[in-house]
Amino acid sequence: MRVTVLDHPLVAHKLSVLRDKSTPSPVFRQLVEELVTLLAYEATREVRVEPITIQTPVAETQGVGLSRPRPLVVPILRAGLGMLEGMTRLIPTAEVGFLGMARDDTTLDIITYAERLPEDLTGRQVYVLDPMLATGGTLREAIKFLYRRGAEQITCVCLLAAPEGIAKLEEELGDAEVNLVLAAIDERLDENAYIVPGLGDAGDRLYGVV
């Protein structure tokens, strides 16, 4: 797994406002979108393109177009949905699929409660959106699910990660071709599996408590 943490003053600034518990939901949502657009720039560094010929008003020249099959963006419900707009702003022709995953509070297993994805992902580049990489359980299951469908290269875009979650993914995914693009790696997880210092519950801060 390749881990990239964006080192940029605007990323650090936007993340600081997100962390602030007094930041209201509408501002939080807007900042998540902006931050994801910055992360998307790095996350799509290896997006496949192919040469095309174009005609400028002055002359014919060579350019590039996005290759087919188109990249697939997969927000993990619920909180990953808040990242979708920021990602598709940069790559508007991407296809979008959805995965709903949650932890069963009794067994602690990750259950997939919703899925809207192409059956066959052979050869696809997939961008998974999940703001908080805490224990790593959800991302691990999402990555395995996408590989089982045939995905070729998976890039996970997260706002924050705990070292414990990164270590778990590294241990369990072995040599799988997974990129992880982050705004920051925080100190640790607390006893409730919240990232410390973190930003709280990303889903609640985006959408309110339901």
Ligand code: URA
């Ligand atoms: N999910 C969140 O929303 N926040 C955390 O700190 C950990 C997991």
